[in-house]
Structures are given as structure tokens and as C-alpha cells.
Amino acid sequence: METPGNLFCVAAPSGAGKSSLVKALLELDSRLAVSVSHTTRAPRGQELDGREYHFVDEASFRAMVDGGEFFEYAQVHGNFYGTSRRAIQQRLDGGEDVVLEIDWQGALQIKKLFAHAVLIFILPPSWEELMQRLNRRGEDSAEVIAQRMGNARTEVAQARHFDYVIVNALFETALFDLKTVVHSQRLKYAAQRRAKSQVFASLGLG
Secondary structure (H helix, E strand, O other), X not given: OOOOOOEEEEEOOOOOOHHHHHHHHHHHOOOEEEOOOEXXXXXXOOOOEOOOEXXXXXXXXXXXXXXXXXXXXXXXXXXXXEEEHHHHHHHHHOOOEEEEEOOHHHHHHHHHHOOOOXXXXXXXXXXXXXXXXXXXXXXXXXXXXXXXXXHHHHHHHHHHHOOEEEEOOOHHHHHHHHHHHHHHHHOOHHHHHHHOHHHHHHOOOO
């Protein structure tokens, strides 16, 4: 499925800093739009419906699945997450670059639909640091943190299937790396041909 806009999928285990990195990237790059996923989990902290996620109950989510409204969906940590088909397609067809904060299962599903999607995995610098970050958030019980650490082992093992891997040891360095990936993708021949089709056609480039 070829579109003028680029599609970036950013995945990571809980606590690796994915959301903070994507938020900072969006503040620096006006050409990027974020797709707000749907989820059945409850809001955390200062999260707002329609900003971080569209929060829905499980019955509504399953109805959307049955209606074919998601490009991809997955169950993560006991909750469902899905990416809206209509919102993504409209933006990409309009030439916007879209970034998805997504789990590894969803990212691999997206890659099957969009061959030119760029998959980026954020790694923690160590298991010890990941545990400390989860504890510092102060949002989850010890049991939930233990579950997230267990799931992280499976999640990190999927990094080999991604196009780019960024180790988030120092936030500023990881953000620079993420910006570099986005900018480099935009300059690839295939991406430029999709984004600037009229220029390429006028120059006789296929």
C-alpha cells in the first residue's frame, strides 16, 4: 500500500521511554502527526481521552474489530490496543508523515500492510535501569511491575525484526537518534518519489 506520507512505528517495553521520546519528537517536527490509538485500559495520571488514547470499553472495542475499523490490534498487559484504519489512511494519502506509538505485535502487522513503514524499537540500557524507571513512575503495584518486566523479555527479543534500534540511555541522545531516523527516511529515493511524484515525473524518474 503506497502512500505519499511516511509511516513510522515506534515500539518498546514499558518504561523504555517511548512515549516521552515521541512527544519530544512531535514538538520538534511540525511535519509529523501522531495517530491516537484506541485502548480498553483505564487512563493513567493526567492522560486525557482523545489526546494520549481513545479510551473505550471492551464491548465497544470488539465491535470496532468486527467492523474492520482497525489496521491492527493486539492484547498487551491484559488490555486491548488498536490503530484506526480511517485516521491513518487519510493522513498518509494526504502526504502527512504519521508516527504510531505501538506494541511490537501491532508494528509487525502494520509492516505487512505498508511495506514502506519504518519500524523503530526503543531499548533500555539494561534490565536494572528498566526496573528503576518502572518503579520511579509510581503508577503500578509491585505485581504489575513484575508482570511488565516479564513481558519485557519477550518484547525486547522482537527488536531484531525492526528496521532501527535506539538505546535510550541518555534521553537527549536517543531523541537525536530518533530525529535522524525520521529525516533519513524522508530522503530515501522511494520516499522522495512518493512525496514528490510530480518532480520525479518531470525529470523522467520512475
